[in-house]
Amino acid sequence: MTLPDAADPAAPEVESEPAEAATVFGDRLSAVRRYAADLAEHGIVLGLIGPLEPPRLWSRHVLNSGLLAPFLPEGASVADVGSGAGLPGLVLAAARPDLAVTLIEPMERRVAWLEVERARLGLDNVVVERVRAEDAAPGRFDVVTARAVGALTGLLPITARLARPGGRLALLKGAAVEAELAKAENVVRRLRLADVHVEIAGLGMASLETRVLLATVP
DSSP: OOOOSSOOTTSOOOOOOOTHHHHHHGGGHHHHHHHHHHHHHHTTTTTSSOTTOGGGIIIIIIHHHHTTGGGSOTTOEEEEETOTTTTTHHHHHHHOTTSEEEEEOOOHHHHHHHHHHHHHHTOTTEEEEOSOGGGSOSSOEEEEEEBSSOOHHHHHHHHHTTEEEEEEEEEEEOTTHHHHHHHTHHHHHHHTOEEEEEEEETTTSGGGOEEEEEEEOO
């Protein structure tokens, strides 16, 4: 895949890097910054982000993804289901080189982008798999994550099958996660998920706060 030469000159202005980025990413900020710049330049043209996203690229997408990092154990193998533009998978891999991150994405164009970015950023801890999550080899990962993929009733079975016994789910969700979880009560019971709860990531960072659905797979 060859990236386009330049961004659309009519594209909206990209959000400036927030001060919180230094807190979230620490000494890994430069790698994340390169990824954010690439996504800002090529994301709309490649259909990775919508035309309204550049003005909130950092706060809504990049920092949102990075806030998941503290929930991942040291040296964990992590699957990002429906990785798309690499949110949160590429951000986590850039922020946490100790992680072994597998990006699971079925769409050819998005897979090509993920491969290009993996190489451009020098992320040796990333593997890209072009496959539907439902068809990926099961039971392999310490942690399975997903962001903006779907409601919990459908997402939990897809992600849980990829975790090893005793592995964890760490799913980035919005403010309605508690309502989603209530609707998914039967699914949680059928999958025998344990320690299912919601935690707030980025606590104290005002508008950057997000919710993470955590669960243990039997």
